[in-house]
Amino acid sequence: MLHTHSPAVLPYCFVDTPLRPVTHMGAFIGESVPVYEIRDKHGDETDLFGGSPDVCADIAESLGGSTVVLMARHGVVNVGNSVREVVFRAFYLEQEAKALTAGLQIGKIKYLSPGEIKTAGKLVGAQIDRGWNHWSQRLREAGLL
Ligand SMILES: [Zn+2]
Numbered sequence: 001m002l003h004t005h006s007p008a009v010l011p012y013c014f015v016d017t018p019l020r021p022v023t024h025m026g027a028f029i030g031e032s033v034p035v036y037e038i039r040d041k042h043g044d045e046t047d048l049f050g051g052s053p054d055v056c057a058d059i060a061e062s063l064g065g066s067t068v069v070l071m072a073r074h075g076v077v078n079v080g081n082s083v084r085e086v087v088f089r090a091f092y093l094e095q096e097a098k099a100l101t102a103g104l105q106i107g108k109i110k111y112l113s114p115g116e117i118k119t120a121g122k123l124v125g126a127q128i129d130r131g132w133n134h135w136s137q138r139l140r141e142a143g144l145l
Contacts, residue, residue, distance in 0.1 A: 003078075006093060008098040009076050014072065022100050026093070035070045059071065088128045
């Protein structure tokens, strides 16, 4: 699990436009990203933090079988089967949100179809190590690893 306040994704935590995939790299998102609304069970006077076991359980329930869930007015929870996979997903969720936000400003969106989500998701999922190796190399070149 990787929790972020990913800047390009944050607006989708407080607007009613769903975060849906628009490119092959976002296929892992599925049809749309669920949003956990803390107000539904805990009212409108919480700190929006989600630190209590009750809230964490609710977030996990909202996640369901998805790869990511948005926390309303707070941030993002990404999941994966490995550190590499969850980092890959967090990185490309940010890219996908940027692409969708840009697209919404210039025209009608043609989202990925269910078939494209399924097929592209398999292809892109196979690229996780490639992305990880590229980022690791960049960090080594920068003297950070
Ligand atoms: Zn947070």
